[in-house]
Amino acid sequence: MIPISHYIVVSLLLFTTGVIGVLTRRNVIIILMSIELILNAVNINLVAFSHYVGNLNGQVFAVFIITDAAAEAAVGLGIIIAFFRNRQTLLADEMDLLRW
């Protein structure tokens, strides 16, 4: 039987990888993908705890998080396409329309 700490360690590694991706990359699409990695890490944690506690509420929450990820990806990618049409760039540090 695998102890729950192993699942938590996998989840932490994925989470940190996602955080590094969000903070260091310049390409917006890859930043969105890193956010998906973070959401996935959360899901692993929820499902693991749901299994070890012995009820299914965690898995229902994981379903909601997947729904949320789908909505976020749809709107985020739509924004990226609209921005790309206007500015011809995908780099996060060139998206400074609101900067004074």
Add this chain to the structure above:
Amino acid sequence: MMNQVLFYFFAGLAVLGGVLVVTMRNAVHSAVFLITSLLATAGLYLTLNAEFLFVVQIILYVGGIMVLFIFVIMLVNLDVALHQVQFNRQSWVAGLLSIVLLTELLAALALARSGGPGMQLLPPPAAAAASLEGNTQQIGMLLFQNYVIPFELASILLLVALVGAVVMGKKKI
């Protein structure tokens, strides 16, 4: 034994895929490795007896979201992007701080494992009482009994996202 081999295989694959997503230069390669990582996560769900989430993960994440990502990458494909610097100026500080964050979280986990005062990790579950209902049926029951309102809210969220995506896709914005 088999379960452990599968767990370490899927866990390694998921973490490796995640690292490659962040380090690859080409966005299409990143997307492919993200698919690897998501499929490996689906395998991890299987080792946790979450068959419904295993299927949902493959259909929705890999079949839906990642196809959307690859479509958008193809739509905004820029050859110039490959020759630009891929990491921003703050990346050294950010990487360092992320490593600090990871160390902190792992230290918290180690503290919980050592069983400090009032802390203790969940023991492995006793062999679950064999239920006649499948995992999918149980989740469906929970969704439509205890979580009806969140479920309806999620459908409204999806509707809003749909409208938002259509508006963002308009020619003139």
